[in-house]
Amino acid sequence: MEEENSVTINDLMKRMAEFARERDWDQFHSPRNLLLALVGEVGELLEIFQWKGEVPSGLPDSNKDEKEHLGEELSDVLLYLVRLSDICGVDLGKAALRKLELKCSRNQISINLFDRGLFSFIPWV
């Protein structure tokens, strides 16, 4: 890790691998188990927002403890996702970048078609 502020997906991946190895938990970190754990943590994250209605960006009404709790649940989701990707042999950083680029080029095609009036026959576009 170069600086405290620039944590990479690779750093997290290595730390999670170390964490599991130290506890002899590799045996439990199968793709299916990790996916179940990930979804469980998404549920814990969801509970923070449940029944609150719309929450403004930046969460100005949350106190320090609530923000800290949110950070913990977001981290659990991220850590299980990183670990799941690693165990499945997927380079998550590369895959995510590729996905974003694909999305951008797809959107660019739509924008180009739109600019050229090719969607003009669709009343709601």
Ligand SMILES: Nc1ccn([C@H]2C[C@H](O)[C@@H](COP(=O)(O)OP(=O)(O)OP(=O)(O)O)O2)c(=O)n1
């Ligand atoms: N078999 C396990 C169990 C936990 N963890 C790691 C990944 C998560 O970052 C964190 C989740 O730990 P807990 O399941 O204990 O969940 P919490 O820390 O959220 O505890 P609680 O559910 O009581 O809030 O620990 C892991 O890698 N493998």
